Amino acid sequence: xxxxxxxxxxxxxxxxxxVSFWCDPISGHDTLYWYQQPRDQGPxxxxxxxxxxxxxxxxxxxxxxxxxxxxxxNSTLKIQSxxxxxxxxxxxxxxxxxxxxxxxxxxGTRLTVV
Amino acid sequence: xxSVTQPDARVTVSEGASLQLRCKYSYxxxxxxxxxVQYPRQGLQxxxxxxxxxxxxxxxxxxxxxxxxxxxxxxLRKASVHWSDWAVYFCAVSMNTGGxxxxxxxxxxxxxxxxx
Numbered sequence: 001x002x003x004x005x006x007x008x009x010x011x012x013x014x015x016x017x018x019v020s021f022w023c024d025p026i027s028g029h030d031t032l033y034w035y036q037q038p039r040d041q042g043p044x045x046x047x048x049x050x051x052x053x054x055x056x057x058x059x060x061x062x063x064x065x066x067x068x069x070x071x072x073x074n075s076t077l078k079i080q081s082x083x084x085x086x087x088x089x090x091x092x093x094x095x096x097x098x099x100x101x102x103x104x105x106x107x108g109t110r111l112t113v114v
Numbered sequence: 115x116x117s118v119t120q121p122d123a124r125v126t127v128s129e130g131a132s133l134q135l136r137c138k139y140s141y142x143x144x145x146x147x148x149x150x151v152q153y154p155r156q157g158l159q160x161x162x163x164x165x166x167x168x169x170x171x172x173x174x175x176x177x178x179x180x181x182x183x184x185x186x187x188x189x190l191r192k193a194s195v196h197w198s199d200w201a202v203y204f205c206a207v208s209m210n211t212g213g214x215x216x217x218x219x220x221x222x223x224x225x226x227x228x229x230x
Contacts, residue, residue: 004157033216042118042204042220043158056217091157095216103216105150105157 002026004106006092012112013082021077021109025094033103034067034077035091043091049075050097082113116141116207120221127195128229135190135224137205147188148206148218149179158204164188175199200228 005024013019025032031050035043046065047057051072060067064082069075079086089108095101117140127133139145147164162173169181179190188205202225206218 031216040223042206042222043218044220045217048217093158093216101216102160102163103218105159107155107157 004092004094004104006090006106006109008109009107010110010112012114014114015083016081018078018080019082019111020079021090021092021111023075023077023092023106025073025075025092026104029094029096029104030072031095031097032069032075033093033095034075035093035105036088037091037108038088046077079111082111084113087111087113116145116209116219118205118207118219118221120203120205120224122224123222124225124227126227126229129197130194133190133192133195133199133226135203135205135226137188137190137221139186139188139205139207141186141207141209143209145188146208147179147181148208149173149177149188149190150204150206150220152202152204152223154201161190161203195226195228197228197230199226201226 007022033048034046037043047060047067049069052069064080067077089110091108092106093103095103119138149161150158151161152158161177162171164171164181172178177192181188202223204223205221208218
């Protein structure tokens with residue numbers, strides 16, 4: 001079974017540039033999560049979806065970050081006008097609906113903003 | 115709001131020695147607790163999970179953890195460390211309302227270094 005796939009694996013930007021991250025969850029998983037993991041810190045939830053609907057985006061910096069999952073499968077996280085403080089690894093995860101379910105993480109996209 | 119504290123940022127252990135990683139949580143209600151491991155340039159992998167029941171849970175690769183409600187703790191243990199256990203370990207807590215168990219709150223992580 002294929003795991004959660006993310007691309008690109010690495011990105012280096014100058015401040016002010018835009019970048020998009022792509023995530024392909026495990027087939028059949030209807031819940032998808034985006035986490036931000038700054039260096040030497042634990043992951044922090046940014047947004048999550050059930051199917052195509054955003055369930056919670058309260059931690060997403062809405063002025064520059066956006067996330068979509070138009071068909072309830074793949075998802076894209078976009079940063080407009082990146083800042084040095086956005087330097088982090090962005091992790092995508094997925095899980096099936098239901099209690100006591102495991103969450104599966106992708107390998108992440110490591111973003112460096114210079 | 116729920117939170118997790120891992121008081122040890124770094125732990126160095128000799129190969130073959132025992133390991134304990136500490137985790138304290140803050141949560142109003144019945145917590146669901148997890149330990150994840152992150153190897154270099156890899157995603158997070160689940161070691162073990164606690165759902166209400168037996169306080170001692172067994173995980174992969176010889177890891178186990180013990181839940182204590184009175185101490186608000188969920189410490190991870192391994193009897194004999196292998197060099198391949200060199201990684202960062204994260205403790206996490208979640209609510210499990212409506213099956214949304216992926217909404218996790220993580221601790222800061224503990225870097226484990228194994229020496230020979």
